[in-house]
Amino acid sequence: MDYLKEITGSDGSELAGKKIAMCVTASVSITEAPRIARALMRHGADVTIVLTREARDLVSSPVFEWSTGNRPITEITGRVEHVELASSVDLVLVAPCTANSLSKFASGIADDPVSTLICTILGTGVPLVIAQAMHEPMLKNPILQESMEKLKKIGAAFVSGRLEESKSKLATPEEILEAVIASLSPEKPHEYNLELQSIGFLITAGPTREPIDQVRFISNGSSGKMGVALAQACLRGSAGDVCLIAGPGVSIPPNIKDIKNVVTTEEMLQAVLKELDSGKYDVFISAGAPADYGVAHPKSGKINTSEKEQLSIELNATPKIIKAAKDKHPEVCVVSFKAEYGSELIRRSKESMQQSGSDLVVANDVSRGDIGFGSDQNEVTLVPREGDPKFLKKATKDEIADQILDFIVERKLVNF
């Protein structure tokens, strides 16, 4: 079957000499699997397909033999091919990965060729890349989210596709190829600018809550991950003082020591002004997502729903934290985040800059479900008051945070 491998290396040599086990599970995106395998081969890889029983029912295995030139593994047999494969592969890719298989990996279940291979390689240092494909409700299932977090903690890399028509579509073969190449390339540590060490950062993260009564509130879906990533980047770069003001529900790693917890927008505002008054900070990054409206007359106790068929609530705009911070401390470089739907990000960012007085707007398109709110990834455009905007392509929030700090230092946005 060597003639089937003639395409090997035709588009690049990044994966030359690499043996990849590509696990395929029973998602409707299984039709993409041969294209993904061929893309890996075109960049030099030798690919062996491993199929779940359900996947084998959807697409017959000879298709994969013809795609890769290697006989797929379709059963757990006495020949323990999965064990041999586990000890000889350079990387395991699961594409597409169903909710069912993902849950099995996170629980240590090994009852088919794919879950048995994953169970064998987890913890051995063999890189694992997972490209998930499922319905939106499944993807948002907290148990599944927990499984993904669990797998990430032990080193699995996830390639998110797009959320379209309520389905988490599989990433493109090009995106999966890129993730595989990145997982096999030794990580280059980010080089932080030495000037960072003399810059103090105050950062907000997460949502705020505005009470309706004593048990209900208005809030939003911000996870606080971007603010936390920025605080982490500051610490990695040995920045001066680093303080994080966090709204409710933000998960904060233990290495961030200086934390102020707040609940309402007013509390966030007061905490920001108090910290800025200390004179310790050169940059205020407003990565939090305070609720824009608060209830004019919150009720004490609990509104009884059986007594009220309809409930009208009067809302008032909450204070604008960025404007208040800049008005009181014009010497501080203020960075704001602007979530916008669709096009005209830059024009709208410039407009918001005029209103709020911020010096740099980090603009992202929240109409895309694969980035921004709650996601681990982001894709943003940095719009400074003067000079050209800079587009940062889709990357983890940690990488985006590093690049935002680089931009602040390189464009000399800090007043010393």
Ligand SMILES: Cc1cc2nc3c(=O)[nH]c(=O)nc-3n(C[C@H](O)[C@H](O)[C@H](O)COP(=O)(O)O)c2cc1C
């Ligand atoms: C045509 C078809 C398409 C499916 N697509 C998906 C999908 O995209 N994602 C998913 O999580 N499950 C999907 N399922 C359900 C899974 O196939 C089912 O959960 C199965 O048990 C998964 O088995 P496996 O993970 O062992 O391959 C689909 C089922 C069928 C019949």
